Amino acid sequence: MTSTPSETRPFHAADLGTLVVMAWSGEAPDGDMPYLLAYSLGDGADGPEGSTAxxxxxxxxxxxxxxGDLxxxxxxxxxxxxxLVEAGSA
Structure with a gap:
């Protein structure tokens, strides 16, 4: 049985709702490692389900x-x- 790749779903930034981004760094074997966590509050026009999609x-x-994994x-x-950094803001 062969499978076909799923079609790419369209992405519209407004569907995310409010996007929260947190950045930090931590120790790693090769020195400090930067991390970035971004998540939606689920308050887009289509609610939490639309934001998840x-x-x-x-x-x-x-x-x-x-x-999956990091x-x-x-x-x-x-x-x-x-x-993108403009006027000191990311």
């Missing part, structure tokens, strides 16, 4: 696992994640 689509569309960005230099 938007987060899943965002991750899947960028090749990140949903519900992703080591150092091991994946092509990871499609960036941070």
């Amino acid at each position: 938007a987060v899943e689509a965002l991750l899947e569309n960028n090749g990140l696992p949903v519900g 992703v080591d960005g150092k091991a994946r230099p092509s990871l499609p994640v960036s941070l």
Whole structure:
């Protein structure tokens, strides 16, 4: 039996609702490791279910696992994640 990849779901940033981002660093074997945790409060127009679907689509569309292990960005230099800093704010 063969399986076909699921279709990419559309992602709309507004569907996330309020997005909370927390950053910190911690000790790791190669020195301090930066960590980033981002989550939705579930207050998008379609409620918690819509926010959950938007987060899943965002991750899947960028090749990140949903519900899996942590992703080591150092091991994946092509990871499609960036941070925009303007006027001292991220």
